[in-house]
Amino acid sequence: MSQNRRDFLKTVAAIGTSAGALSALSPNKVKAKSPENLSEERMGVLVDATVCIGCRKCEWACRGAHDIENGNIQDYADEKVFETNRRPDYDNLTIVNRYESSDEKLSNVKLQCMHCDHPACVSACIVGAISKKKNGSVVWDTDMCIGCRYCMVACPFQIPAFEYHKALDPKIVKCDFCDERTMEGKLPACTAICPVEALTYGKREDLLIEAKRRFKNNPDRYYQHIFGEHEIGGTSWLYIADKDLAGTVFPKLDNRTAPGVSESIQHGLFAYFVPPVAVYALLGGIMWLTKDKKKTEGK
Amino acid sequence: MEHPHKPTPLTKKFFTPWVIVLAAIALNGILFLLARFVFGIGAVTNLDNQYPWGIWIGLDVAAGVALAAGGFTTAAIGHIMHNDKYESIIRPALLTALLGYTFVAVSVMVDLGRWYYIWHPIIMWNGNSALFEVGICVMIYLTVLYIEFLPIVTERFIGRVNLPGILSRFNKLVNTFLIKLDKGLDKTMFIFIIAGVVLSCLHQSSLGTLMIIAGPKMHPLWQTPILPLLFLLSAIAVGFPMVIMESLTASRSFGLKPETEVLNSLSRFIAPLLGIYLIAKIGDMVIRETFVYLSELNSTTILFGIEVVIGVIVPLRMFMSPAVRESTKGLYIASMLVIFGIVMNRFNNFITAYNPPYALDSYMPSIGEISVTLGFIAIEILLYRLFVKIFPVISIPAKKSLSKTKFAIRGAAK
Incomplete structure (x- = not known):
């Protein structure tokens, strides 16, 4: 390397300045994505598991509203499906499961995307394809998606599904809170048909x-906890039932937001690009000093 | 160049029985790879909605990035700290990093459902996403690695440009271009060398941030807010063992005398580096009191035990012993153990620790996934062998002797 010291310093300084300029731009960009400004007007759905009869008409309506083949509504009365614990999938964005409730009675519970207030998937998505809308729904832009499935890794409820069977254009799919319908003033398909x-x-x-x-009017009917009020920072879909759903129907989750730790680490490492630039400067300094030492030794 | 060690393209023949075995493994992997692109990810892998990431991410990408750490660690010690005696190992390490990262990128592409949109992160930014950071950093670093490799290409071809047929009239022009390129690179290379080390530190640690967002889905033995630090420290610790393992393998395979002196001197750093990593890992366990999970005996805790004891503590002890460091066999075994430990760590972080809430069975990699992973490793080794035959990467003695035993140890003298 036949580089004199002055050139070296100049270049290092130039890199420092451009990195500084970059850092002045990027924090705004980062903040724009964070769902801190939650709308007071955001919508939700209250699921009362003590009322659900397990007719699964919501599954039929949901498929219909999302252009998925949904067949005959009468077939959904078949209770055999309750023998297995099902999960939402690419061809079934919501499902109803049956579980044993407190007094060995059977209850039903509908599952779909919870539309978190601080969604892990939104934070995780590499291209920022997923977003939390003002009306509460967590939606995504399929055209941006690269199919990395990091949202599935991140989701605490394991909701996003992927079209593994497709070689071309596989999509991430989940409940979109019937975003199109609600924008037209209609109810979500599942809620409308229930x-x-x-x-x-x-x-x-x-x-x-x-x-x-x-809870107040029927204290005996309910386990007095609204699942989703505080869990992982709150969800748009709220559940009440005759027993604690955490640990059975849902995973046990604490009240900290799902992306909290990860985002603070991520932003700490890149705070205004100071740490990377500092490391660069440090290494540049070491390189320059050791080079100098060698030269004088040589002479 | 009056350096005592002179990197030269090797002349040994390419095909050996081992090369044919590797080619068969590579071919098998390519067949499954074709099936993945024709029939989709679901047809070849055991991935599902519960387990969206398997060994293609846990091993090919995460462990791949870690094992390519030899590139930036040797650049730091050789170029940045100007330790000339390590000159002879920088080029082989650079080549491994180059191939390693290329295959990390290829592996990501294979795993992406919509692989043809792999360029999206360049224009679609999400600063909150650890994966975005890893993706961008790896892209830039891969470019930097190619730039760092360019002088080796110019060195090979300057004065030797010989284009076929009608193109031969451009020989002189190309030669002049190469000379200019070489001069330009020589002046600016320090920018890329420092950038390479910074970028490596960034994405090696961000790779650790990846699984933090999985929160309680990750087993507490691995889930910790200091994961980025642990990933960085372990990557730095595995850099030199990887270089040693490769150097010894290459010397054996090409019938050269191992560079015992340089490697011995390099191996002195490994015990302290592994020690720092171990202290961070154990310290974190003590502070978060996660050692309570070790009282249960199940596959998870056994895998943790293997990772820490066989993969960190045993080689740490081995590298502390001068006798081990001075023997080729000792160096080789200890280095292999460190590599094994880091691979286990990445595997455990991405696969063992990940427990999705509704999974009925655990994930086991399919034959297709294993075939592709092994295939990529085989292709990498074959490409390495090909590259050291084409380009001046490995240093061999300037005076050639017919008898192998007369080869002097090169690179140690100043």
């Missing part, structure tokens, strides 16, 4: 009040 009003669509804060009202 014959027993196990599902209530409304503003999330109103639903919390409604859930507490039900």
